[in-house]
Amino acid sequence: MAGQLLLALSILVGVHEAGHMFAAKYFGMRVEKFSIGFPPKIFGFKKGETEYSFGAVPLGGFVKISGMVDESLDTKELSEEPKPYEFRAKPAWQRLIVMMGGIIVNVVVGIIIFIVATYVYGSEYFPASEINKNGIVAHELGREIGLQTGDKIINVNGKPYEKFPEDVINADVFLTDNNYYTVKRGDSLITVKIPSNIAGKLSEDKNNFISAITPFGVEAVEDGSNAAKAGLKPNDKIITINGDSIRYFHELTAKLESLKNKRADLVVEREGKKLTLNPEVSKEGKIGFQPKMLLETKTDYYTFGQAIPKGTTEAFAVITNTVRGFGKIFKREVPLSKSVSGPIGIASKFGSQWIWQRFWFMTGLLSMVLAFMNFLPIPALDGGHVMFLTYEIVSGRKPSDKFLEVAQKVGMVILLSLMVFAFGNDIFKKFQ
Numbered sequence: 001m002a003g004q005l006l007l008a009l010s011i012l013v014g015v016h017e018a019g020h021m022f023a024a025k026y027f028g029m030r031v032e033k034f035s036i037g038f039p040p041k042i043f044g045f046k047k048g049e050t051e052y053s054f055g056a057v058p059l060g061g062f063v064k065i066s067g068m069v070d071e072s073l074d075t076k077e078l079s080e081e082p083k084p085y086e087f088r089a090k091p092a093w094q095r096l097i098v099m100m101g102g103i104i105v106n107v108v109v110g111i112i113i114f115i116v117a118t119y120v121y122g123s124e125y126f127p128a129s130e131i132n133k134n135g136i137v138a139h140e141l142g143r144e145i146g147l148q149t150g151d152k153i154i155n156v157n158g159k160p161y162e163k164f165p166e167d168v169i170n171a172d173v174f175l176t177d178n179n180y181y182t183v184k185r186g187d188s189l190i191t192v193k194i195p196s197n198i199a200g201k202l203s204e205d206k207n208n209f210i211s212a213i214t215p216f217g218v219e220a221v222e223d224g225s226n227a228a229k230a231g232l233k234p235n236d237k238i239i240t241i242n243g244d245s246i247r248y249f250h251e252l253t254a255k256l257e258s259l260k261n262k263r264a265d266l267v268v269e270r271e272g273k274k275l276t277l278n279p280e281v282s283k284e285g286k287i288g289f290q291p292k293m294l295l296e297t298k299t300d301y302y303t304f305g306q307a308i309p310k311g312t313t314e315a316f317a318v319i320t321n322t323v324r325g326f327g328k329i330f331k332r333e334v335p336l337s338k339s340v341s342g343p344i345g346i347a348s349k350f351g352s353q354w355i356w357q358r359f360w361f362m363t364g365l366l367s368m369v370l371a372f373m374n375f376l377p378i379p380a381l382d383g384g385h386v387m388f389l390t391y392e393i394v395s396g397r398k399p400s401d402k403f404l405e406v407a408q409k410v411g412m413v414i415l416l417s418l419m420v421f422a423f424g425n426d427i428f429k430k431f432q
Helices: 001-028 092-121 140-144 198-204 226-230 249-257 305-332 343-350 354-376 382-395 401-430
Strands: 031-047 050-065 123-127 136-138 150-157 179-185 188-194 208-210 216-221 237-241 266-271 273-277 290-291 298-300
Touching: 001 031, 001 050, 001 092, 001 198, 001 343, 001 354, 092 123, 092 305, 092 354, 092 382, 123 188, 123 249, 136 140, 140 198, 216 237, 237 249, 249 290, 343 354, 343 401
Parallel strands: none
Antiparallel strands: 031 050, 123 298, 136 208, 150 179, 179 188, 216 290, 237 266, 266 273
């Protein structure tokens, strides 16, 4: 998880700061430093007027442009007359483009990642007809809103859906109001309303809502695991645990959860024969095998021409959903503590296995989120600089260097406070 997060951040910070650097160099500004990561410096080199380096703190980066009040708060040159190569000596419109450079590059990179991922991987899903053979598993949050295991979701907001989970579990359903599912329960059709505060609860654990009721087999057995020691093999079919019949994967996980730190009596079917195995169940409720889900999936593949509009739409949907999420926070429908994640929380979203499809999806998502967050009008962020430069262009009056210095300090305090909150929130959630 840490490796994936560091690689993603290095890519995104690198292209973001490069956007500032190349725009500045294009307009003849002197770029003193370009760093991926914050000091202390691990290594670097100097080419021309610019020192390029990697820092030991891999949670960001920076570009030092001569004559600019930035996060370094190095203002010793500001008492002198502006030199032609300095940021402050250039027209406001050029300075605005430089400050927008990182945001624009993050948006472009995010769009490219989503387009290429859509083209390469396509879109895999369960057809609604396949899901409704057995219905859904209602986990804790699903039960909380009134769903039950075995329910068959027929409609979303009164309309039939095609893809699960894409059409059933998405931002349009959770970040807007007055949404509902129509489910078939036995012979009855029931309306289950989706509360407006569900998004905050889902942000903690999306796997705690609903999933498909899925027949399963044994795909692979982890080397050295309790399952391997007990003799479980690929293609085995688990029939019973401690005498209870097992047909679906959620029945298996529930039974193993009740047998933590105990031995389980498994009856498995192997090549037409029934065998009894006795693996020990770990404290996490697992025995150590990878299941093969036996529901049929479909994958929609796209030509590159089709992937361009679809990938672009998905990229900008990240920003739209982020804005919706902020709206939920301001309305107090979603607690801030449930919505803010620091590096620990973000790393966990990558998962403990390195799966390239998920890595690129998360990297594209982070690129769009970073673009949005950097555009916020907070001093010390690009958006703060954009706000002051826009004021200068519209009014014709430039804020004083002293005002910009004070604003930068205030912005740094705000950002550091948010970072401390995000780190603390991650740690708190881990030990809840």
